Amino acid sequence: ALDIGHDLGRAILNARTFEREHELVQELRALDNYKSQLIATVSHELKNPLTSIMGHLEMLESVPDLSGITLSSLAAMDRAAQRLTRVINDLLLLSAVDDPNNPIDPVPVDVHAVLEEVLDVNAVSAQRKSLTIRVETPDEPVVALGDREELDRVCANLLSNAIKYTPEFKTVTVRLAADGDCVVLSCTDEGIGISESDQEQLFREFFRSTNPEAVAQPGTGLGLAIVKRIVERHGGHIDVESDLGKGSTFTVTLPAAPETSAA
Numbered sequence: 453a454l455d456i457g458h459d460l461g462r463a464i465l466n467a468r469t470f471e472r473e474h475e476l477v478q479e480l481r482a483l484d485n486y487k488s489q490l491i492a493t494v495s496h497e498l499k500n501p502l503t504s505i506m507g508h509l510e511m512l513e514s515v516p517d518l519s520g521i522t523l524s525s526l527a528a529m530d531r532a533a534q535r536l537t538r539v540i541n542d543l544l545l546l547s548a549v550d551d552p553n554n555p556i557d558p559v560p561v562d563v564h565a566v567l568e569e570v571l572d573v574n575a576v577s578a579q580r581k582s583l584t585i586r587v588e589t590p591d592e593p594v595v596a597l598g599d600r601e602e603l604d605r606v607c608a609n610l611l612s613n614a615i616k617y618t619p620e621f622k623t624v625t626v627r628l629a630a631d632g633d634c635v636v637l638s639c640t641d642e643g644i645g646i647s648e649s650d651q652e653q654l655f656r657e658f659f660r661s662t663n664p665e666a667v668a669q670p671g672t673g674l675g676l677a678i679v680k681r682i683v684e685r686h687g688g689h690i691d692v693e694s695d696l697g698k699g700s701t702f703t704v705t706l707p708a709a710p711e712t713s714a715a
């Protein structure tokens with residue numbers, strides 16, 4: 453009888469702990485929701501006045517006979533406003549891909565075609581650093597199931613990071629392959645690499661490495677947070693392997709589309 457009483461007591465205690473844990477999870481979810489909504493609202497509120505500031509700046513810059521000091525001051529304001537625009541656009545995108553009420557409408561997407569476009573857009577910045585971009589893709593199309601624009605963003609972010617964090621004259625290799633019911637995209641660079649402790653934080657909003665070589669590059673620290681959210685809401689995952697001073701490989705695995713025509 454004592455044992456039964458003891459077991460019952462434990463069971464009640466366990467149930468209470470479980471209930472409390474459940475409540476805590478609910479509270480955390482509510483807080484996370486609140487945070488996402490706050491980010492979305494603040495970003496929207498900032499966007500309109502910023503658009504107005506940029507319009508006025510453009511107008512002022514076209515005024516004839518401005519002094520050198522006025523022109524350089526306007527140019528500095530323009531750069532700051534553009535940086536702010538990038539941060540706000542990234543925050544808006546982050547909250548859009550984080551919103552459970554805004555799910556993707558998946559269609560077959562030819563990832564090879566997306567990649568070609570992204571390579572095209574990044575060709576100039578790669579050339580500027582005399583980087584070799586190697587592309588390894590099969591001859592047949594590699595078709596994922598997802599949102600074309602969001603997958604474009606994934607490819608663009610990984611490639612532009614590889615270019616940004618790799619010194620001159622090195623090679624960046626992009627590989628695309630179909631693997632059973634998955635599509636695997638990887639981007640390997642011979643760049644500055646990422647320390648193990650940084651690797652753990654890489655996908656957090658606003659994380660930027662304190663490695664001086666990384667700090668020297670411009671950025672918002674939102675790119676990889678966006679990439680991770682996009683990949684995960686597609687039902688995929690992202691992994692990183694890196695050696696400090698040697699280079700990094702980011703690998704994205706996405707669900708493949710069943711055999712149909714691609715968008």
Ligand code: ADP
Nearest residue numbers: 613614617645660661666671672673674675676
């Ligand atoms: P951003 O590049 O705008 O700072 P990201 O979210 O894309 O933001 O990346 C976060 C951080 O991860 C970067 O600041 C950089 O320190 C590190 N990082 C990302 N990609 C690479 C890479 N290919 N090589 C080395 N470091 C990288």
